Amino acid sequence: MDFADAPQAPRTPADVSRRRFLQGTAAAAALAGTVTLPRPAAAATASREVGYVFTAATNGAATVAPSGAVVAEVQGVLWSVPRAGGTAKPLTPVELEPTRPVFAPDGSLLAVCAYQGGGFHLWTMRPDGSELTQRTEGPWDDRGPAWSPDGERLAFASERGGDPVAGSPYRIWILELASGKLTRLTGVPGQNGPHQDGRWEDFDPTWSPDGERVLFVRARVLPDAAGLDARTVASVRADGTGPVTSAYTEELPGTQLLAPALSPAGTLALLRTTAAPNGSCTLVVDGAPVAVRGDVHAVPPRWTSRDTLLVTVDGHFRLVRPTAPDAYEEIPFRGERRVDRPHYRVKRYDVEPGGTRPVRALHLPALSPDGRQVAFAALNSLWLADTSGGRAPRRIVRSPVTRYPLAPAWSPDGRALLYSDDRDGLHAVRRRDLRTGEEEVLVRGGRVHPALSPDGRRLATLDMAYNLMVLDLDSGEERKVAAPLGAGGAPGRPSWSPDGRYVALCDLARLNQRFREGYNAVRIVDVRNGSSRLHTIAPHQSLSDRYGSGPVWSPDGRHFAVVAESALWLLPVTADGTPDGTPRMVSDEPADHPSWSADGRRILYQSAGRLRLVDLADGEPRTVRVPFDHRRPTPADTVVHAGRLWDGSGDDSTVREDVDLVVRGGRVTAVEPHRSGRPALRRVDASGRTVLPGLWDAHTHPWQATYGGRQTALQLAYGITTAASFGGFAYEQARLREAIAAGELAGPRLLTTGELLDGARPSYGMARAHNSRAGLARSLRRGAALDWDFVKTYVRAPGWVMAEAARFAHEELGVRAGSHLLSPGMQLGQDLTTHLQATQRQESGRSLTAGGRSAQDVTEIYTHGGFHLVATPFTAGPLVGADPALARDERVTRLMPPWDVATVTAAAAKPPSEAQLATVRGEVEVYHRILSGGGLVALGTDQPLVAVGLHLHLALRALHRFGLSPAEALRTATVLPARVFGAERDLGTLEVGRCADLVVVDGDPFTDFDSLVRTESVLRGGVPYTQRELVDSFPAPGTSARAGTAGHWREVGHRLRHGSCCDIDH
The missing domain is CATH 2.120.10.30 (TolB, C-terminal domain)
Structure with a gap:
């Protein structure tokens, strides 16, 4: 059924059927399919036939x-x-x-x-x-x-x-x-x-x-x-x-x-x-x-x-x-299979400094009660723009480069903005008077996504364990009203009923305990007693994700604004939030982050990078034009005097001594024997140090709603200059990439993707659920508008989703596509797997046995046809117990959030067992076999499911401890990920012409590999960051607002990671 055909459908308790819902989304498919998408410098996907021989x-x-x-x-x-x-x-x-x-x-x-x-x-x-x-x-x-x-x-x-x-x-x-x-x-x-x-x-x-x-x-x-x-x-x-x-x-x-x-x-x-x-x-x-x-x-x-x-x-x-x-x-058997593998031109990543770019990501926009303004986050600041359009926005809050402001929300009278930021070490909710500029802290200790009750007297937030909290602003009493129903990330942002009795949010209705997936459902919580009810908007139909898809209660209490199949819908509800009629599609274009005007006549939402405002009386959306650019800084000319240099292009024997790296315009322009007095605006004396290409973490997830500015700062502090996101919220990732490039946020350069493109049943809050081809087309249009650098499908994505996502990645974006699934990912045109093995949809995956072994078929796939592996050795975690001093490093005690401090400290107290060492040895043997066969293995961590930054070094230690030379191990975190992503023209080595991404190590990893963790400073595109400056920007232990014991924070860490694809707590 096309809901747009029935805006006056009778208000009955009967749910629209899933089949009718999908018919409605399919009715828009023709329009979705005719949209001309912007094309980068990527040719249409060609293919080449590759033969595979399987004997196991x-x-x-x-x-x-x-x-x-x-x-x-x-x-x-x-x-x-x-x-x-x-x-x-x-x-x-x-x-x-x-x-x-x-x-x-x-x-x-x-x-x-x-x-x-x-x-x-x-x-x-x-x-x-x-x-x-x-x-x-x-x-x-x-x-x-x-x-x-x-x-x-x-x-x-x-x-x-x-x-x-x-x-x-x-x-x-x-x-x-x-x-x-x-x-x-x-x-x-x-x-x-x-x-x-x-x-x-x-x-x-x-x-x-x-x-x-x-x-x-x-x-x-x-x-x-x-x-x-x-x-x-x-x-x-x-x-x-x-x-x-x-x-x-x-x-x-x-x-x-x-x-x-x-x-x-x-x-x-x-x-x-x-x-x-x-x-x-x-x-x-x-x-x-x-x-x-x-x-x-x-x-x-x-x-x-x-x-x-x-x-x-x-x-x-x-x-x-x-x-x-x-x-x-x-x-015995021998099976030969010929597979068409994609052959396409990879886009040129935008890594150049200087120049002006448009701001694509207006993050979590919120419409003012009078409908005249919109508040949003961008470039690590909060902004206000007029909905009349055409005028540049006004900055109202600017955060330091190691902090992160999040989720502006209006007070009911429109006189103040609420938001959270982590200037005190953990997210706190602040209220800013828009007339005077004065601010007050409403609640500390890790609270995000604030929502004031209609009477302005109570504040709903989520804490760091994803509990729904309600604060009485008169008495100062805060209560935990409801715990999250499922794992896999936070519930959605809270929305109050007009009478202030209920809070609606999106939560996971998990189906069973054999498999972790379910449906993104509407959860109604009675704030008086914490009781709650769940509803789907149609049988077996998810909201698109648990972040920007609602439900958002209308001011008159009669509707929810929701996003499903990546389109905006109105769901009729009763006063207590019970669905009470047929959802109506507001627009068949991509949609995210709806918000209402106080009179209930208008809804603001995002659509493929644009702000759209729809008047429900006529149903015609219009674009709110926000002229908004940012300028990237041009780094100063720099000379780095390296006592020892490994440029990433060779083996252990290619280390050079006493050389200068000359950096102009953010790129390496010369590598020559040291000469004192060489002209430069900036000098880096690494004469007693080793200089290496900046490290990659090839598998990350931006979790700024919990980590704030810590996640990006931690990566730099551990020598990571490039991070590849393998799933997060699309607009937030675009926001991070722009803020980092503009010099407004301290972090590694970020290769972005969108949400995890999933099937009908998601698990993670950051997964995008799809039941229809029209829904997938809308989601992918967002990717074109936000210029994704990778396209990832998830566990329940059926073959047609995997194939179409890969085609879109190659033809429309010129980027890689991948998933957890070795097969059918390889056969359907994907480029890589994001782990050796993680959550699968069948009972047993096709990459790793229960005993931690892989057979010939796995090696055959990873060494033929340009199909790559991003390795995430979770098994390396116990190695922190072999070097307990790592837990006393200030990057742990000061830069990490308290839940990670507690987790790392506890792990460091236990030396790795023989069984743990045998497990990581077996995993490394698989990687070694693939590398020896000519395959590409890029090293990632899946952080922050593991300790940000530190775990990359534990993984590198595991590779070296169990057979790889120092250069072989380092290549998995430098040149090989650059090749996997097709970025080797710019990144991965310190050869002349490459970006000046480097790390200065206080030690020599070629004689003492463990010294690699002593990353003293980095250049990212010629921009310097020192570990000391990053550490000093955060409060010393015991001086920040970190309420709670170590046991409390360990439990918070468990909640954050519980049910993840590679749950390290089990």
Whole structure:
């Protein structure tokens, strides 16, 4: 349904259906598709065919038919493999994304779970790949098919029967193939069973040989949703009657069970896994571990006879008799696949100093109550502009270069602005009188996104643990009203109901505890008692993100302004915020950050870099023109006298001594033997130091709402001069890039992206949810307007989103595209993965096993066809315990926020264990193998999920400790990331003509690699920053507004990182 066609729809409690919602967004697709996007110097994507040869399958599952036919999943494609081994033939297209294939008992059909289209469903096909048929459909995921002995039914795990808001835990279901009838076996009313005194999840079904019962894993949900305890195999009658009983319980703590399988004789086999740093997968048969030689992969074992199992070990398909595991038979294969890989011209990044550029990012604009002005942040300042347009904005607050002002909000009378900044060390909310310029602090201790109640007497904010706080301004009493519902970032900004009783915000309605995704829902909190309700704007439909998508309550209380499918909608609501009618699309152009005038007649929002003001009476948006430019400073001519110089272009033997680097206009113009008296406006005496190219952190996330100015300052203090963002809020990233380039914010140069482009179900607040092609087109138009430097898709983005995002990145922007997914990312035209392995949409990723190993297929992909790896060695974290002095460094005690101080201090007190060292050694071996094969590995950290700046040095130490030379390790953080991003013409080395990005180290990393962390100063494009100046700009320990104990701040750090893609707390 096109909501714009029904602005006067009747106010009924009935929700518009998801199908009708998507029809509405599709109706705008034609317009969205006809917009001419600005093109940089990037040609249309060409392609070149690249051949890949696979002889092993990381986490590849296989199945054998009674005839001996073998079908195996290798990198997201099903292959037919001869029973005796030999040449494998691909059977399925990459778009299908099949997993866990299993033959019917007679071998006539094959069942798989596949993700085609954006949801997991059951499919069947013939052994030759023909007659591919989808068997289940709908918004719920269906996983793990298992054939009944008669071949007429499939048991599977499904979310069916749940609720998109209340949740949908996995239960066991049966599908009758002939009729399509679905029957629920577990979780039915009145059914008793183990762990039903709390929450639980059921998955991985298997049948008893007589077909009378279905066995499966039952996992208990741990307190506070801290994960699953999956140590029970349960059993239920196949007709769904009777209780669930326990069939097997694993007594070994710290383990998880998966993929039980019953033999024709009734012998129970299953897999038992343990997490890192003791990561493992063990085959267990009849309750006893089987001593399988090699790395067992966590994919379903299949019985091929009464006493033989097909398992995947070291990437190979192995037939094993549990009674004699060393007398195994392998089924060797060789699969050749030719893939069209993109070939395009990368844009020239705008790294030049000097000159004037337009300001693209007016961050978090807020319309004044009278509708005459808009407040926003840009260039590290707060500004006011007239909505009549045409006049330059007026700066009202300017922050120091190591601080960060955020989120201006108007007082109800329009006389004051509220905002937060971190001038005292943590974000505090301030109120500024616009007539007098006087300011007062309303609340300290880390508070952001202020919103005054309509009567002006109460202040709603979010604290650093993402709790909704309400401060009574008369009494000074502050209460925690509500905790966030899910992990993955903060809830949205609070919005008051007109009567001041409720606060609305966007929060995550997580569906279950097996997987972390859900829907961005409207949460209504009663501030009197903290009770809350959740609503989606349509069934299974998310708001676009949990930042700039509302809900924003209208002044008359009758509507929410929301952003979904990246468009602006009005949602009718009752006085308590309950949806009360059909949403109406206000405009089919891209939208972010809506705000209302006090009379409720106008809404201001952002659209692809423009401010737009719509009068709801006529529905015609107009552009609020804000003439606004910034000028980049031209750095002074500089001579750097280096005692030792490694310019990044060679190996350890290329270190030069006693040289001058001459810098003109921010670039290296000469590298010559030292000569005293060389003319320059600025001199850097590094005669007793080592000079290196500035370091890259190739995987970061800007979190200024919690870190403020600390994040960028910390990076410089640890020698990082270039940071690549792999996900954040689009306008904030553009704001940061402009402020840094303009000299208004101290930080590394920033390569930006937008939000994580996701499918229908996001997890992170910074993910952008999409159900439609029109919605994706709107999101990408924002990327063109804001000139993204990278395009990232996320875990639930279906293949069509991944492919279109890659095409857009290459053709429209001339930049890289990537994701977590090795496959199908490589096959769909992406350029890299953002980790070796992180959260995946299938049960097991295709890059790394439970034991921390990768097989030949992974190396083959990363060393062919220009597909790269951004490595994020979280396993290097414990190395801080090998050098506890790192935690006493002032960059930790003074520059880091208190939650990171507490975390680093605690970690430094524990030397790394042998298991931890073995884990990081195994990870580095994978990187070494890729580098040795000619692949590119760029080093990132995923900060601030880890300690900003410091963790890059721990990762570099890990690379060197476990096999890389000093130059080889340094290349992963200098020249290789520049090559990965196509920026090697300007960045990555200190050769003549390159940007003057360098770091001065008090030591010699080529003789003492650990001295690399002693980064004394940097030049970024010729602009100097010293560690001393950065540290001194923040309060000394004990003098800042850091209320709370170390334990409190550790808990805040846990909340910030809990549920992240590589949760370091687990």
